[in-house]
Amino acid sequence: GDSVTQMEGPVTLSEEAFLTINCTYTATGYPSLFWYVQYPGEGLQLLLKATKADDKGSNKGFEATYRKETTSFHLEKGSVQVSDSAVYFCALSDPGTGGFKTIFGAGTRLFVKA
């Protein structure tokens, strides 16, 4: 079945460092891909999305490119801030095979130090 694998955390970075959180997926159809973020004490928020191959999703300085050839959707940010400390979830939705549910990765916790 469909699945999402993302790098284990926690990831600890200093402010202004470059961030990459790796995400790969397995899907038999043509999924949409998402990154969600959960800040401390809050619910999940949709950070960005891409619906087809080679699309780039971007928001708040974060970006991720849908790479069908490598089945990846890595999250990047050029300069992280303390306020980016949160848990990041990679996810996919594959209506062709999985209905309209979303499959999530296990989450990667990011700590950014001042």
Place this chain on the structure above:
Amino acid sequence: EAGVTQFPSHSVIEKGQTVTLRCDPISGHDNLYWYRRVMGKEIKFLLHFVKESKQDESGMPNNRFLAERTGGTYSTLKVQPAELEDSGVYFCASSQVERGGYTFGSGTRLTVV
């Protein structure tokens, strides 16, 4: 617009008791989803409503879990009787279209002792 609202935010109950979680989706969102995250693992799908109908309940773990969405507005998720392994964070989400990404509530942290 108001977001997705869940309550209670926390619930601690004893094994064998009953708990009911509530979710109020964003007004006008026909699609409502329940998910849960157990022990810091993946967020797992439980079920999907379209208006008041259960579109997909393949993720419901067993018959101790009952979800309803009367009138196609708010939804409840009842766990009866609760077991220790039911502890986790239960998220509700809603969306207007099915493929565009959800708006999540803040979740209900359920602890069964």
